[in-house]
Amino acid sequence: MNPTTLFVLHAGADAGASVQVLGSSFSASRKHPRCLVRKRQPERRGRLQRFSSPAWRQRLRRQVLQAQVELPQVRIVGAGLAGLTTAIALIEEYGWDPASVSIFEASDTVGGRVRTDRLPEGYLLDRGFQVVLEAYPEQKRLFRVTGAAYPDELKLRRFLPGATVCLPNGTWAYVGDPLRSDLGDVWTTLLAPLGTIQDKARVGWMRLQTQLRYTSNPNSILEQVNMNGNREETAEEALAALTPGLRQSFFSPFYRGIFLDELYNISSRLFRYVYHMLAVGYASLPDNGHGIGALPRFLAQRLRDEHGLTIHYGQRVTDLSTLADRAVLVLAADVASTKKLLEQASVANRFSPKAQADIRKLLCGWLAAGADGVHETLQRVSTCLYFGGEGAEPPEALITRPRSLVLAADAPSPSGMPRRPLVNNLCFPSAVARSYAPSNKYLVSCTVVETALHQQLDPKDNDLLPGGELEALVRTQLYKWYPSQRHLLDDWSFLRGYRVRGAQPRQRLNGERFVMPNEDGCLDAGRLYVCGDWCDTPTANGAIHSGYRVAGGIAKAFSVHSRSTSSR
Numbered sequence: 001m002n003p004t005t006l007f008v009l010h011a012g013a014d015a016g017a018s019v020q021v022l023g024s025s026f027s028a029s030r031k032h033p034r035c036l037v038r039k040r041q042p043e044r045r046g047r048l049q050r051f052s053s054p055a056w057r058q059r060l061r062r063q064v065l066q067a068q069v070e071l072p073q074v075r076i077v078g079a080g081l082a083g084l085t086t087a088i089a090l091i092e093e094y095g096w097d098p099a100s101v102s103i104f105e106a107s108d109t110v111g112g113r114v115r116t117d118r119l120p121e122g123y124l125l126d127r128g129f130q131v132v133l134e135a136y137p138e139q140k141r142l143f144r145v146t147g148a149a150y151p152d153e154l155k156l157r158r159f160l161p162g163a164t165v166c167l168p169n170g171t172w173a174y175v176g177d178p179l180r181s182d183l184g185d186v187w188t189t190l191l192a193p194l195g196t197i198q199d200k201a202r203v204g205w206m207r208l209q210t211q212l213r214y215t216s217n218p219n220s221i222l223e224q225v226n227m228n229g230n231r232e233e234t235a236e237e238a239l240a241a242l243t244p245g246l247r248q249s250f251f252s253p254f255y256r257g258i259f260l261d262e263l264y265n266i267s268s269r270l271f272r273y274v275y276h277m278l279a280v281g282y283a284s285l286p287d288n289g290h291g292i293g294a295l296p297r298f299l300a301q302r303l304r305d306e307h308g309l310t311i312h313y314g315q316r317v318t319d320l321s322t323l324a325d326r327a328v329l330v331l332a333a334d335v336a337s338t339k340k341l342l343e344q345a346s347v348a349n350r351f352s353p354k355a356q357a358d359i360r361k362l363l364c365g366w367l368a369a370g371a372d373g374v375h376e377t378l379q380r381v382s383t384c385l386y387f388g389g390e391g392a393e394p395p396e397a398l399i400t401r402p403r404s405l406v407l408a409a410d411a412p413s414p415s416g417m418p419r420r421p422l423v424n425n426l427c428f429p430s431a432v433a434r435s436y437a438p439s440n441k442y443l444v445s446c447t448v449v450e451t452a453l454h455q456q457l458d459p460k461d462n463d464l465l466p467g468g469e470l471e472a473l474v475r476t477q478l479y480k481w482y483p484s485q486r487h488l489l490d491d492w493s494f495l496r497g498y499r500v501r502g503a504q505p506r507q508r509l510n511g512e513r514f515v516m517p518n519e520d521g522c523l524d525a526g527r528l529y530v531c532g533d534w535c536d537t538p539t540a541n542g543a544i545h546s547g548y549r550v551a552g553g554i555a556k557a558f559s560v561h562s563r564s565t566s567s568r
């Protein structure tokens with residue numbers, strides 16, 4: 001052993017071995033990745049004098065002996081963002097031996113809900129419209145983003161901030177971000193027939209305030225609960241100062257496209273958080289030929305190339321007892337699968353009495369659902385139809401700013417309840433990231449609103465939608481948007497439709513507050529953990545954050561300290 005290095009491992013009080021890290025600037029030894037190595041400078045009192053003292057040698061011997069005690073195996077169920085993050089954090093932040101970490105994934109690839117299909121013609125279809133919100137702090141940490149630069153391999157390409165809006169009377173308006181637009185677009189935004197001048201001033205103030213107040217600590221937004229009477233304020237209430245005109249024509253469809261739900265069902269904290277992310281960062285798509293699936297793919301590659309960890313695909317875990325033997329189990333599956341696995345575990349009675357009680361509490365509380373299971377009651381649905389158009393770029397007659405999102409404003413109705421158009425938002429992914437379509441075609445993505453869909457037809461229970469009734473309804477709405485461009489729309493070929501029933505966990509009001517659990521996902525310390533977006537915010541960032549928290553919880557159970565000084 002190099003005399004200037006020191007292995008610092010010692011036995012944990014209650015759970016086998018532990019790794020204690022004594023400060024910053026550590027690197028993992030290649031031969032012993034689990035061992036944390038720190039270059040140590042002799043103190044001033046004499047060059048090698050300190051290292052040669054008997055006490056020092058004894059301490060070193062004890063530590064090397066203890067280094068041979070194994071940290072437990074960690075078995076992760078699910079290779080979505082939460083599961084991948086748990087593995088990466090354990091290995092990279094806590095020095096876990098990659099050989100002791102396994103990931104079991106039911107499907108044939110990584111990513112879970114963040115997944116892309118490639119059609120033989122060359123189109124890339126994300127399973128539902130989704131974007132990378134570049135400013136998400138946990139996501140930046142996971143992708144080792146310095147400043148605003150994500151890894152080059154992802155080739156992120158940005159949407160324009162804001163949106164192009166189709167108003168109920170058939171006119172169009174553009175709403176940009178005055179702080180990130182050219183002068184022409186600033187004027188267009190100020191003159192847009194959406195809301196009043198006071199509305200625009202209020203939104204401008206909101207925009208500036210969020211940037212100034214929260215940029216250094218965005219997570220503090222999630223910690224500030226605003227109450228309205230005896231319950232937490234909703235996103236709709238947070239926007240009450242704006243006229244209904246601006247709320248209905250911009251905020252409702254914009255945030256419905258993100259949360260797949262109505263503003264009155266969303267916590268004002270979550271709304272403010274995502275608003276902040278959009279104010280300080282961009283929404284983008286990867287352009288490296290893998291669609292949105294490039295993100296988890298990049299992480300799986302990192303696990304394989306840097307740590308030699310391969311994921312076990314096609315391995316649906318149905319019985320925890322087959323995995324649990326002396327290993328730490330992490331359920332990083334979606335909420336429906338987690339529920340099934342925990343139900344089975346609670347019957348098998350394999351965990352401590354306290355864990356059994358916690359599992360029952362979770363099953364009767366957050367995971368409780370109607371007769372159909374968690375899908376119908378706790379999940380938001382995303383329905384997205386893809387079309388292919390002729391030409392490398394969408395025609396200007398359809399969109400003047402092809403990199404902007406297109407929104408359909410809600411229409412006022414005599415009942416006071418605004419009418420929601422069937423297509424909530426539309427975009428041209430290939431205009432943002434070219435690799436989404438073959439060279440002489442452009443791709444169109446149309447997201448359909450669940451409530452409007454149910455008013456018009458009873459969607460079948462399948463995940464892949466064939467063309468047919470829904471396609472015809474979507475085209476009918478788009479004819480209204482572009483009455484003089486029917487020929488262009490008729491040239492679009494229907495590619496595929498996705499109906500993702502478990503797209504996001506729905507936010508629930510639990511008594512007074514929206515549920516946004518923020519614990520380490522521990523059900524049985526050192527034995528059983530849960531993570532996933534349903535344990536945090538219903539976003540990619542939430543899934544990643546929950547993975548970090550679980551890794552931290554496991555490390556704590558085995559007294560392993562983080563080697564990163566920047567961990568949250």
Ligand SMILES: Cc1cc2nc3c(=O)[nH]c(=O)nc-3n(C[C@H](O)[C@H](O)[C@H](O)COP(=O)(O)OP(=O)(O)OC[C@H]3O[C@@H](n4cnc5c(N)ncnc54)[C@H](O)[C@@H]3O)c2cc1C
Nearest residue numbers: 078080081082106112113128130131317333337532533540
């Ligand atoms: C259409 C759509 C649009 C979205 N848009 C955005 C967006 O723009 N921005 C954003 O931040 N978020 C968005 N989200 C949400 C985001 O994608 C999710 O919050 C996040 O991906 C959830 O990750 P997860 O790891 O928690 O779960 P999942 O992605 O569901 O991963 C769970 C994994 O576990 C596996 N699994 C399940 N059961 C088992 C079992 N028994 N054995 C083995 N493996 C199992 C599954 O196959 C899956 O791979 C969107 C989601 C959808 C569907």
